[in-house]
Amino acid sequence: MNSRTWMVVSLLITCLVAGFALAEVFAMTKPKIEQQKIDATNSALGQVLATAQSFKEITKDSLWYGLNQSGAKTGIVIRSARRGYGGPVPVLVGLDLAGRIVGLKVASPAEGLKETPGLGLKATEDWFARQFVGLDSAIALKQEGGTIDAISGATITSRAVARGVAQAISKYSEHLKP
């Protein structure tokens, strides 16, 4: 075999071997990867709507029904995101059937939050999210006529969370009837 042919053949062989190896690994890990994604979503949903045993996705990545053991609806979870300081601030809002907030989770940096450490990132802290629990309307920061204390030095992020929650509530009230 002359050197030019060998050049082509060796490259071909390398590609084939690499391709088959990757196909094999892909097939092996695919179910596991999908399971991980579902687990991650379910655990996040469970955190904001503790009364539900399982979740049914109604709109992809933005609306879920929480179901109890007998399959009856116990509440809904809505995902919304408004622009903060570094990018969108995704929030998961859990609502009971009366439309009250029962849980709120601001995405962590690993889930795509891009706020500044020490300022906007404090939106993920417990005390901030807890302020929203029990409310059903008029979600706004104190300086905008609402009841929510803004994180000091991070008004933009605080406002993004508040508006995200307000948007979620106003948009999906028709899903709350049992």
Add this chain to the structure above:
Amino acid sequence: MTRTKPSRLSYLTTGIIKENPTLILMIGLCPTLATTTSARDALGMSAAASFVLILSNVVISLVRKFIQPSIRIPIFIIIISTFVTIIDYALQAYQPSLYRVLGVFVPLIVVNCIILGRAEAFAYNHGVFDSFLDGLGNSLGFTLLLVVMGSVREFFAAGTIFGKVVTPAWYRSAPMLFMIFPPGAFFLIGILKALVIKLKLDKG
């Protein structure tokens, strides 16, 4: 004058300190600066890169006789990217939380200068076992630096190391966040580099 062949052991050790890929040769700086915001992330990144580095070194050394010089770089890249894709899938499947943090930096291992550099400079003209040792040594050097940087940055910016609380509560209520930002990484690697030069000068 005859040049003595370097000993097996030296293949392993040069990569750790004397020719530390990041601190002495100054290659592979992108992941070093970007993924060392905490000790755990740094360790995850260096483990992933080490896996690729050692295996690509071994495989390239195995098949080096069949690779023509003119097409060696494309073949290196195919081999390296295969391992990177494998580690990418594996992380997604078994370490999803780490994967979310490392994010884009895992695919970027493909173009990590250290890996292509070792393939080109060492594995392409050394035996399998020697290449394995070289890959292992360089991996250890890379890991050492990343974990040191990750620990120092996490210590200052969060008051913890590997998530373990090591500072009093008053410090953690207002830690030095500077270290978690990119300038902190630049200043830290500058300081480490200066220390290494100082040690070298003192040794003569």
Add this chain to the structure above:
Amino acid sequence: MNEDEIKVKAEVEVKANVKEASSPPVSTLTLTSTFVVSASPHTRSPATVSRIMWLVVFALLPALGGSVWFFGPRSLLLVALSVASSILFDSLAQKAFGRKPTPFDGSAVITGLLLAYNLPPGVPLWMPIIGAAFATIVVKQFFGGLGHNFINPALAARAFLMVSWPTYMTTLWLKPHGGPLSGLDAVSAATPLALVRRAAELVPPDMNLSELLRQANSLAELKRLFIGNVGGCLGETSALLLLVGALFLVILRVVDWRIPAAYIGTVIVLALVLPGSHLMPWFHVFSGGIILGAFFMATDYVTSPITAKGRIIFGVGCGLITMLIRLYGGYPEGCSYSILLMNVATPLIDRLTRPHPFGALRKRQVAA
């Protein structure tokens, strides 16, 4: 005169230069002294650097007095801590790196003063100490000491404190003696700069936005901003007292008028033309750190261009970045970041504006 004589003279000069280059303190002196007199960079006495530094310190003192008057003795304490720790860390670092400690050349005092002037008066007492350590050890001595730092140490320390403890650096304002924090009786919870972008949020219930802006643009507010009984960083609030010191330095030609003039001029023009600017140009000039920055920090010899044209470019750049950050950025104040960014651009500006030797042909002329 015959040729041999000239040659001998030339050799003597070369030797003198070599001697200068081999001893760092002398060579930095030469650099610095270029700004004082526009003569050739020949050796000056070592007293010159100190003299300039102490003159700057002296020029900064009126503002210190003002700060004590407005914010109470706490500002004196913060300044004292900052200056003392600057001198201490500077000398310790010099000793550690095998240089001769120069605690009283005045440069560390200036760094300490400027650092304290850039802190909110309510910050905890450890902050000026940490800031001084960063300014002198990391920014100044790590890069080679006086004359070798690539950015202004005091401003770098401010930026460092800003990213490390953002809450302290943006909220711990003190109400000044004889006036509300913002200078407006209607708004009590924010510094004047907050009005630039967040005026709409700060409108009190019994007032509308245009009324608030009218007050902010009123002569009474101008008077307060100029005298300095408004909230803000420790040493930046009183434009009057800073200008007294600045005028003194400009008259003695310790600082060049070009950088401050270009800086402030750019701010005025941009305040008039940029969309989203609701406040009068003078509001922008006298609020925040522009006067302090333009006269005392942007003019730092080591980190600003040496050519006249370069200084104009430098000042315009500072003004542009300051206004962009104030009007569209995430921080209320962009003064320190604008000067730091232009510091980094200084070598480039110097290269671009290098003057041509007398009689030399320019590239274009050669080509023609």
